[in-house]
Every structure is written in C-alpha cells, then in structure tokens.
Amino acid sequence: MNIIIIGCGRLGSTLALELADAGYNIAVIDSEAKKLEALGSGFNGLAIRGIEYDNNILKQAGISRASFVILVTPDDNLNITAALIAKNIFKVPRVIAKINNPSKKDVFKVLDIETINPTELISYMIKSKIEGEPK
C-alpha cells in the first residue's frame, strides 16, 4: 500500500519510519531539506523536498497510486490546501489531516476533511489519568 506523508516534523518523521519498517511504501514531502534529514539513512522510502501541494511534487510522490495521504505540517492552511487537492483533484481514497489549532476544527469540518486533533486527544488522556486518581 502506498502512503504519502506531508510534513516531516516529529510526528511526520516518526510515522514515516514506523510505517516504512512495517512494510508500507512511504513517500514523505517537506519544503525544508533539514526536516527530511530527521529520517536518517535507515529510512526505506522516498523523501522529497518541495512545495507540499505542488502538482509535480505530488505526482513524483506517486499520488495517483496512493491509498492514504496524511497531512501533518504545523500549518493548518497548508494541511487544508494539500488535503483538498489530494481529495478533490487526485481522488485519493483517504485523506487525513492533523489539526494544529483546535479553534480551526470547524473549518476542516466545513470543508469535509477527515482529521486528527492531537491537542484534544492529549488533553483527554491527561484528564482521564487525573480523573482515575481518587479526589
């Protein structure tokens, strides 16, 4: 299965390395060469430097055959733009975007983009740990 990860920060690079080790075909895109270095020499996939939603870059990453596109850049607008292009132009079956700023949640919803909201998840996990303790 082909998966494209856009954004190679801490989350993107970790995800890329783990999925590649698990045997998936991974392509990672980031506009900063430095961030791609985080993948190290052991990364068994494609690392592409370029504008994250550029037509040619996406094609180079093999978007026409991708089953998943994962958007994990720190810029919500970049995640939305790339998600819309992957979903509506290249018809990728599943597109999942990370929400950086929880107040932007409704924008993703209006534009019908599937999301992961780390702030909400972490806050929920911390709360459940606290609530597990006797008051």
Added chain:
Amino acid sequence: MKSIIIGGGKIGFNLLKTLKDRGYNVTLIEIDEETCKAIAEDIDSDIICGDGTSLDVLKDAGINDADIIAAVTGKDEENLVICQIAKKGFNIGKSIARINNPKNIPMFKALGVDQTVCSTEVIADLIEYEFDRDICKIVQTFDRGAMILVEVAVKDGNRWINQYVKDLSLPSECVIVSILRDEKALFVRGDTQIRNGDNIHIITNRATVPEIKKQLHSGGAQNAKQKK
C-alpha cells in the same frame, strides 16, 4: 454591495482605498496588529485584526451578508482556504483569490475558486503590452488568452491604410468588430475603408496576434494591390 478583503499588505491596502473611494461597504481583515493600526490611521473603515481563515473572524467581518470576498494575502494556501470557506461554508456568490505562484492557477480553478488574480502574470502581460503598444495593444483578455480584444492603431506606413475591410486577407481566427474614428464608433462592414489614425478593434486569440502584426506590416494589403 458588501465586500470583505483579507490581507492588509500593499494590495489589500490599496484595494480597500479604491473600493472605499468608490463608495463600497468594505471590511478588511488583517492578522498583524501593527499593520492594522497603520491602515486605521490612513483610512476610515472597518478593520478587523484577526486570522482571516478562522470562521469566527469571518463572521465578525459580516461574511453572512457579504457579496464578494477578496483573499489577497501573500500566501496562496491561505487565499485558497478563505475562498473555500466562503464558498462551502457561507455560500458567497463571488470569491477572488490572489495567486502568488502562477503554477497554482490550474489547481485553484479545479477546486472551484471563481476568479484568480496572479500578479506575476499581470505584470508579465503589462510588459508584453508595453512592448507591443506601438502596433497592437491587448485591451481585454478573456479566459487566460483563449479570446482577446486587441486594439490596432493605424498610422503612417501601415499597409492597411485606405484598404477596404473586404480586401484584407486576415487570418481565419480573427474578427474586426469596430473602428474608432474621431471618437465615434464605426460598425465595420466589408465596404468600410480603413483610414490613417483609425483605432481598429479585433477579437482574436493570443496565437493569432503575431500573424495580425505581420499582416499590418506587409501581407494584408497585397491582394488588394494586385487587383488594382
């Protein structure tokens, strides 16, 4: 008519000024507080300091009863997101996006942004226009050059002077629509004679313009001459 401008850079600022001068109801959204203050000192208008890609800020700006949205920030992805929100979230009739990188134009169009303005392209067109201005100038471009309206100023040395329109051997993809002579419009027929000083308006496409220029300088009138 109510319009909202997002982005208070040079383009947003001047757009606000122009629309205000013309009496439109305009609200500007800009994220940088200093920039907002500077604009507020210059122009008496509604200015909102906030993120133009946030639903709450757009609602504050009155997007629910806006007719036109112009997204003119320096970031293409921001402009796209704003236009998408306006369309899908608020059903705005018209959204205009500034595009900084011409490569993004087809993608924006495919995603349904009504109108895109690419400064790079506009400037390239202007330069081209300045180069061509002695012979043909492009008055209006439709659909990125698929159809253009060209104005030809006839002057000394042009081969079209004193020719009848029916005698010109024009390329097939062009139509002469009118002639401006002494500030009056002439509606061209075959027996209209072209005179020195005429401004001829021609509907054609980008690809045919060089051909028309060539005709003006040499070929166009030759047929007529042979007949004489």
